[in-house]
Amino acid sequence: MTNRAIVGFSFVLAVVVSAALLGDRVVRRDAKPGRVTVLYWEKWTGQEGEEMRKVVDAYNRSQDRVFVKYLSISGVDQKTILASGGGNPPDVAGIWQDQVFQFADLGALTDLSSMAKAAGLGRDYYIHAYYDALSRDGRLWALPSTPASIALHVRPDLVPKRVATPETFPETLEELDALSDEISKQNPDGSLVLAGFLPSNPGWWHYAWGPLFGADLFKDGRPTVDSPESVRAFTWVARYAKRFGPQAVQNFQSGFGNFSSPQDPFMTGKVAMELNGVWKANYIHVYKPDLPWFAVPFPYPKDRPDLKGHTILSQDVLVVPAGAKHPNEAFDFIRFVQRQDVMEGLCASHGKNSPLNRVSERFFRTHPNKAIRLFDQLARSSHPIYPSRNGFFPRVNGELNNAFQEVNTGVKEPAQALRDAQVRIDGLWKTYRTQVADS
Amino acid sequence: MNRRRDARVGILFATPWIVGFGLLMAYPLISSFVTSFTNFSVLRAPKWIGTENYRELANDGVFHTSLQNTLLYALGAVPLGTVLAIGLAMLLNSKVRGMPVYRTLLFLPTLVPMVAQATLFLWVFNGDYGLLNAALRWCGLSPPNWLGDPMWAKWTLVMIAVWGSGQAMLIYLAGLQDVPTSLYEAADLDGAKSWAKTRHITLPMISPVILFNVIMGIIGSIQVFAVPQVMFPGGAPARSTYMFAMYLYDNAFLYQRMGYASAMGWIMFLVILALTLVALRLSERHVHYETQ
Numbered sequence: 001m002t003n004r005a006i007v008g009f010s011f012v013l014a015v016v017v018s019a020a021l022l023g024d025r026v027v028r029r030d031a032k033p034g035r036v037t038v039l040y041w042e043k044w045t046g047q048e049g050e051e052m053r054k055v056v057d058a059y060n061r062s063q064d065r066v067f068v069k070y071l072s073i074s075g076v077d078q079k080t081i082l083a084s085g086g087g088n089p090p091d092v093a094g095i096w097q098d099q100v101f102q103f104a105d106l107g108a109l110t111d112l113s114s115m116a117k118a119a120g121l122g123r124d125y126y127i128h129a130y131y132d133a134l135s136r137d138g139r140l141w142a143l144p145s146t147p148a149s150i151a152l153h154v155r156p157d158l159v160p161k162r163v164a165t166p167e168t169f170p171e172t173l174e175e176l177d178a179l180s181d182e183i184s185k186q187n188p189d190g191s192l193v194l195a196g197f198l199p200s201n202p203g204w205w206h207y208a209w210g211p212l213f214g215a216d217l218f219k220d221g222r223p224t225v226d227s228p229e230s231v232r233a234f235t236w237v238a239r240y241a242k243r244f245g246p247q248a249v250q251n252f253q254s255g256f257g258n259f260s261s262p263q264d265p266f267m268t269g270k271v272a273m274e275l276n277g278v279w280k281a282n283y284i285h286v287y288k289p290d291l292p293w294f295a296v297p298f299p300y301p302k303d304r305p306d307l308k309g310h311t312i313l314s315q316d317v318l319v320v321p322a323g324a325k326h327p328n329e330a331f332d333f334i335r336f337v338q339r340q341d342v343m344e345g346l347c348a349s350h351g352k353n354s355p356l357n358r359v360s361e362r363f364f365r366t367h368p369n370k371a372i373r374l375f376d377q378l379a380r381s382s383h384p385i386y387p388s389r390n391g392f393f394p395r396v397n398g399e400l401n402n403a404f405q406e407v408n409t410g411v412k413e414p415a416q417a418l419r420d421a422q423v424r425i426d427g428l429w430k431t432y433r434t435q436v437a438d439s
Numbered sequence: 440m441n442r443r444r445d446a447r448v449g450i451l452f453a454t455p456w457i458v459g460f461g462l463l464m465a466y467p468l469i470s471s472f473v474t475s476f477t478n479f480s481v482l483r484a485p486k487w488i489g490t491e492n493y494r495e496l497a498n499d500g501v502f503h504t505s506l507q508n509t510l511l512y513a514l515g516a517v518p519l520g521t522v523l524a525i526g527l528a529m530l531l532n533s534k535v536r537g538m539p540v541y542r543t544l545l546f547l548p549t550l551v552p553m554v555a556q557a558t559l560f561l562w563v564f565n566g567d568y569g570l571l572n573a574a575l576r577w578c579g580l581s582p583p584n585w586l587g588d589p590m591w592a593k594w595t596l597v598m599i600a601v602w603g604s605g606q607a608m609l610i611y612l613a614g615l616q617d618v619p620t621s622l623y624e625a626a627d628l629d630g631a632k633s634w635a636k637t638r639h640i641t642l643p644m645i646s647p648v649i650l651f652n653v654i655m656g657i658i659g660s661i662q663v664f665a666v667p668q669v670m671f672p673g674g675a676p677a678r679s680t681y682m683f684a685m686y687l688y689d690n691a692f693l694y695q696r697m698g699y700a701s702a703m704g705w706i707m708f709l710v711i712l713a714l715t716l717v718a719l720r721l722s723e724r725h726v727h728y729e730t731q
Contacts, residue, residue, distance in 0.1 A: 008452060009451060012454075012455060078692045078693075081481060081482065081692075081695060082481060084481075084482055085481035085482050102695075106480050106481075106482050106483070106695055107482050107483060108482050247584065247588070250566060250584040250587030250588060250676075251566045251567055251584050251587070252567070253587065254565050254566035254567045254569075254584055254586060254587050255565070255566075255567030255568055322482070394693065394694065395694065398673070401673065402673075402677060402678055405589075405675055405676045405677040405678075406677045409587070409588070409589055409676050409677055411589055411677050424500060424501070427498070427499075431495060435478045435480075435486075435488075435696075436480065
């Protein structure tokens with residue numbers, strides 16, 4: 001071998017060895033000698049992420065046995081799955097509620113029921129709907145980090161005085177439709193100036209339109225999106241597109257700014273009534289603190305008074321991925337987050353309601369959202385609507401989103417769009433049962 | 440002895456490439472082919488299901504929609520990009536003062552990262568206050584909602600594709616500069632006009648370059664992902680912009696169906712292979728090689 005070859009080979013070898021050593025430093029978990037390091041991946045960035053970091057710091061200060069290493073990570077859901085597949089998942093991951101049963105069906109999560117029971121974190125510790133949304137067949141797959149309930153937000157300066165208070169605001173959908181028709185404004189060329197209400201704005205809960213009309217998306221254990229209630233809901237959705245014209249709605253909406261900006265259509269006065277979560281007040285507080293608004297429960301169909309007070313719930317959750325190196329220590333951290341003082345502090349800083357059954361008066365009094373009592377009350381509704389406790393839900397949600405777009409853009413009639421979605425769902429469901437649920 | 444030693448040294452120096460190719464190309468290729476015959480969710484061991492994934496693909500309406508969207512996109516983007524890139528290259532091949540500046544300006548868009556490009560075009564094509572519609576309205580036209588109307592959204596992507604023509608333009612420019620000037624001089628003597636020279640000299644002489652760029656364009660178009668993923672999440676509106684690679688990605692990483700996604704990957708490979716072979720076949724009579 002020539003000298004040049006030896007030098008070249010040595011160089012390559014040095015690069016490979018350095019990469020291996022540096023790589024090991026990067027993935028090494030031990031952050032504090034003498035303490036068990038729990039790796040925690042969370043989706044939050046910015047202020048929300050910082051608030052959770054404060055909780056992590058408080059936990060790390062509260063004891064000397066476990067150290068939580070907190071990492072804010074984009075695409076946390078997919079990365080957690082892939083890391084689990086590679087045998088090196090985090091010990092705690094912050095994901096979204098609608099993914100919990102998809103992950104559980106894939107075998108990606110640790111059952112928390114026995115640890116939660118031992119820690120006294122039973123159903124009654126929580127507002128029932130939040131706990132129920134995370135458990136199935138006696139097994140608990142996640143616990144809340146911050147939850148939310150959804151309500152209709154109203155601009156009193158854009159609606160007639162007779163309905164400009166929470167007490168006098170319409171309670172039924174028929175009244176909402178009439179009010180929307182009354183206050184919406186279009187130019188002579190058909191272009192919209194003000195929309196009373198638009199089901200497509202902000203467009204985050206299309207799966208819920210059917211249940212808001214009484215539909216059950218998993219009727220007798222079978223995914224069902226073309227029930228009469230769902231068709232009625234999507235016909236109601238289509239009514240808005242037809243009333244203004246699909247093209248006019250599309251053009252109008254393309255002028256909407258991002259919800260987390262001062263160009264948000266509710267804040268700019270392009271939309272007078274908007275379905276949104278408890279967090280909406282945060283953005284109003286930042287971008288238009290003087291904006292007049294109030295929140296009310298979303299109206300119910302006149303012929304279904306039994307649905308009065310129904311609400312959509314969502315929550316960010318903490319899970320322990322299957323194969324986590326330190327599941328007990330991971331749960332110890334999750335248990336800390338569930339403490340009433342810690343949870344209330346975190347939820348208030350995120351502008352959310354608390355998922356816990358007991359809520360302190362101080363939480364209500366100091367909360368930045370003036371309507372926080374309503375959101376708490378909604379979470380306790382006897383008709384909560386949340387993502388179905390089935391791993392197939394993301395597919396149902398995807399098909400309903402597509403059906404919504406087909407209806408809203410006038411491509412298909414509601415019944416046809418839902419029938420087509422049902423046909424596709426039936427095929428996917430068959431495969432899912434064979435390949436995932438029953439395997 | 441020397442030859443054997445040289446061979447050893449050669450192999451030693453080629454080792455990083457061999458290892459890289461083996462680990463990053465050959466193994467994933469073989470692995471994805473085997474995975475395409477399995478039910479594999481990453482978290483459980485792959486389960487052999489034979490050709491089930493391919494059978495399901497044959498009856499999957501969304502797969503057909505995404506394939507159709509992608510082919511329509513390629514059908515629009517490749518010819519449009521080719522014509523534009525050749526046209527720009529010809530302009531940049533003329534003898535005008537300040538040409539390096541023009542060349543730099545026309546190549547610059549290629550350097551814009553795809554996500555930034557997508558974000559930029561969300562503003563340009565905005566139906567309400569977008570630059571394009573403002574210009575069209577100023578001309579007295581009634582423009583469509585490019586991003587919100589299922590009929591127009593796909594064609595918006597085609598128009599955006601030409602933004603990246605700079606790369607091809609540069610290759611065409613290099614090809615144009617290789618065309619011998621003696622051919623043009625001879626044509627001038629014969630009294631040939633500008634279009635005749637383009638048709639009978641320029642295009643035949645750069646035809647191998649055109650073929651190369653068309654094939655690269657086909658491959659790039661079938662794999663299009665980043666721009667539609669950012670501009671039209673989930674293929675909205677109503678899956679009119681749902682591209683093949685987006686559906687593949689969703690199956691792999693949203694629904695953890697790695698076997699199904701692998702089968703899609705192999706179908707994509709076959710589609711690209713077929714289109715490339717068609718392009719090569721069609722080019723046989725039209726591509727002129729100097730060695731011929």
